[in-house]
Every structure is written in C-alpha cells, then in structure tokens.
Amino acid sequence: xxxxxxxxxxxxxxxxxxxxxxxxxxxxxxxxxxxxxxxxxxxxxxxxxxxxxxxxxxxxxxxxxxxxxxxxxxxxxxxxxxxxxxxxxxxxxxxxxxxxxxxxxxxxxxxxxxxxxxxxxxxxxxxxxxxxxxxxxxxxxxxxxxxxxxxxxxxxxxxxxxxxxxxxxxxxxxxxxxxxxxxxxxxxxxxxxxxxxxxxxxxxxxxxxxxxxxxxxxxxxxxxxxxxxxxxxxxxxxxxxxxxxxxxxxxxxxxxxxxxxxxxxxxxxxxxxxxxxxxxxxxxxxxxxxxx
Numbered sequence: 001x002x003x004x005x006x007x008x009x010x011x012x013x014x015x016x017x018x019x020x021x022x023x024x025x026x027x028x029x030x031x032x033x034x035x036x037x038x039x040x041x042x043x044x045x046x047x048x049x050x051x052x053x054x055x056x057x058x059x060x061x062x063x064x065x066x067x068x069x070x071x072x073x074x075x076x077x078x079x080x081x082x083x084x085x086x087x088x089x090x091x092x093x094x095x096x097x098x099x100x101x102x103x104x105x106x107x108x109x110x111x112x113x114x115x116x117x118x119x120x121x122x123x124x125x126x127x128x129x130x131x132x133x134x135x136x137x138x139x140x141x142x143x144x145x146x147x148x149x150x151x152x153x154x155x156x157x158x159x160x161x162x163x164x165x166x167x168x169x170x171x172x173x174x175x176x177x178x179x180x181x182x183x184x185x186x187x188x189x190x191x192x193x194x195x196x197x198x199x200x201x202x203x204x205x206x207x208x209x210x211x212x213x214x215x216x217x218x219x220x221x222x223x224x225x226x227x228x229x230x231x232x233x234x235x236x237x238x239x240x241x242x243x244x245x246x247x248x249x250x251x252x253x254x255x256x257x258x259x260x261x262x263x264x265x266x267x268x269x270x271x272x273x274x275x276x277x278x279x280x281x282x283x284x285x286x287x288x289x290x291x292x
Contacts, residue, residue, distance in 0.1 A: 003027045004216070005058055005068050007048060007099065008075030010036045013114070013176050013208055017072060020209035029065045031057050032075060048075055049091055054098035058106050070110035070216050073099045077145070080118070085144030092148035093155075100159045104166065112215045115153055115170040115225060117263065118146035123197035130251050131243060133199065134264040135172075135225050156223040167222065169215045174203040174229035174263055182280040186287070189236045196246045199262035200233040204278040214272040229263035230276050236288045259288075 004021060008014040009030030021028050022040060029042045036043070042064040046053045060066045076092045077083055083091070096113065103111050120133050121140035129137050141147040149172075156168035175198055188195050211228045233239055238258040243250065256262075259281075268274040281287040 002069045002216075003029075003065055003067060004070045004072060005029050005031055005065070006072045006074065007031045007057075007095075008073070008114070009041075010034045011074060011078065012178070013078075013173065013205060014074050016178075016205040016209040017074065017212050020206070020213055021072075024213060026213075027065070029057070029061070029068075048095035048098055051098045051101070054095070055102045055105065058099070058102045058108060068106070068108055070112070071099060071103050071108055072112045072212055072216070074114045076114065076148075080143040080145040089144045089148045092145070093151050096148075096152040097155060100155055100168065104159055104163055109163070109166045110216060111156075111166070111168045112212050113152060113156060113168060113170050115172045116146065116149040117172050117174045117198055117201065117227070117229070118143065119150045119153065119172060120227075120263075122146065124199065124247075127247050127250050128199070130253050131199070131247070132253060132256065132260070132262045132264040133227075134253075135227060135267055153223075153225055160221075160223040165221060167218075167220050169218070169220065170223070170225045171208075171211055171215060172225060172227045173208055173211075174198065174201045174227070176205050176208060177202045177280070178205050179283055182283045185234050185280045185284060186236070188234050192235060192237060192242055193246070195234055196242070200235045200239065200242060201229050201261050201263045202234050202280070203229050204276065204280075206278050207274075207276040210277065211268060211272065211274050214268075214274050218272050220271065224271070226268040226272065226274075227263050227265055228268060228274070229261050229265055230279060231261050231265060232259045232279055232281065233261055234280065235259070 119139040
C-alpha cells in the first residue's frame with residue numbers, strides 16, 4: 001500500500017482527491033490547517049511555511065505515519081485576492097519550496113504539485129498567443145498568485161535537475177467545479193464576458209482527482225507541467241463564436257468541435273493516460289452538446 005501525504009486535503013479540490021486516493025487503495029495522511037468534518041483518514045495540522053514542520057510531516061508524525069512514498073501538494077492560498085499579494089506569494093512559495101526540499105532530503109521521489117491555469121495568462125486581458133492554449137508557450141503570470149505558481153513550476157525543474165531520479169509533476173488545474181456548482185452553468189450564456197477570463201474552461205473535481213492519481217502512477221522522471229481541464233466549455237454557445245467575439249485576432253492552431261475546451265489536455269492524455277469522465281452537460285437536464 002502506497003503511503004501518501006496529501007497537503008490541503010480538506011479543501012475544495014483536496015476532498016475529492018483524498019476520496020479518490022482512498023477508494024483506490026492508497027494510505028493517506030491529510031496535512032492541512034482545517035480538519036475535515038468526516039475525517040476519513042489520519043489528519044495532521046501543520047504550517048508548511050515552516051521547514052521544520054514540513055520536514056516532520058514528510059518523515060513521521062507519531063502514530064499517523066512513518067515513512068512516505070509520495071507527496072501530493074495542494075495546500076496554498078487558492079486564488080488571487082484572498083490576501084495581500086506579498087503574503088500570498090510568501091505563503092505559496094515558501095510552502096512549496098519546503099515540501100520539495102523536504103521530499104528531496106528524505107528521498108521521496110514522487111511528487112505531485114498543484115499549479116494553476118492562471119500561469120497561462122489569466123484573466124487574458126492580454127490575449128493568449130493562440131488557441132487552444134497548451135503547455136508550449138512560456139508562463140505569463142498576471143498576479144502574485146499566478147507568479148507564485150510559476151515560481152513553483154520553476155523550482156520543480158531545478159529540484160529535478162539536482163535529483164535526476166525525482167519526479168515533480170505540476171498540474172495546471174482549471175477552475176475546479178463540484179456537481180452542485182453546475183446548476184449555475186446555463187446562466188453563463190446570458191453574459192459570456194463573465195467567463196472569458198479563463199476561456200470558458202473548467203475542471204470537474206472528480207476528474208482533477210483522477211489526474212492526481214494518474215500523475216502519481218505515471219512512470220515519468222523529471223519535472224513536467226500539465227494542463228488539467230475538462231474537454232468541453234462551460235457554455236452552450238459554440239466556442240468559435242465566443243473566440244471570434246472576444247479574441248478576434250488570436251490565431252487558431254487547429255479546428256475544434258463546437259463545445260471543445262480552449263485548454264488543450266492532449267499532453268495529459270498522452271503522458272498520464274488522463275481521460276475525463278464527467279461533464280456538466282450530463283449533470284444539467286437539457287444541456288447542449290457533448291464533450292469533444
């Protein structure tokens with residue numbers, strides 16, 4: 001049984017990841033500030049911006065666990081505006097550095113880290129270089145939050161340069177949605193400008209959890225980044241109409257289906273075996289289109 005430390009396992013993304021790992025036979029310790037109500041696995045409260053605490057939770061915490069095979073690092077301030085930029089940047093970068101460094105010191109070679117769609121240039125006040133967007137163009141952070149995630153990806157590259165046997169996969173999650181969030185989706189058509197900030201993309205939390213597990217199991221070495229999104233948009237209107245309206249000068253890399261996401265997940269499909277299983281269109285009666 002693989003022993004995993006999951007940081008941020010009490011959060012909106014963390015809870016589905018925790019459930020998915022437990023359902024697939026992993027032994028998990030949840031490290032967070034907030035104890036979940038159902039408390040399905042051992043829990044440790046820790047401040048990961050403190051290196052001593054980060055080191056200890058990846059080594060041994062009393063009877064909770066002794067020795068760790070892998071780390072899933074989701075803990076962070078999860079969006080811009082939740083704290084002053086300097087504090088958000090400090091919290092996210094310090095905790096990520098400490099987790100990577102502690103893993104390296106303790107010989108933990110399998111690390112999954114939550115990056116973000118924001119590194120792609122959100123909210124796209126400067127249009128993307130092309131659509132669908134992918135991992136091929138350099139990060140374009142536009143906020144302290146996005147910068148913290150960009151720095152995390154760069155740190156991953158150097159930790160894996162120092163330790164060639166180490167794997168750190170940075171997953172650029174799109175806007176995480178739970179099933180109960182889908183009731184609002186039909187209303188997005190009333191004002192498509194409200195969702196242009198991330199090219200009308202989203203990720204079902206259950207598919208995000210699948211991506212984490214597939215990342216843990218992938219036979220990859222080194223640092224890699226992956227966009228993790230659902231293959232369809234949040235909209236009923238065809239995506240070609242939306243791009244023509246809001247980004248008329250952005251070039252297309254290839255033809256797409258009417259509801260195909262502008263966040264390419266082809267790399268995750270190819271290297272991780274990631275294949276989303278859920279869509280808002282199957283959760284909301286009468287929703288148009290099917291995932292591409």
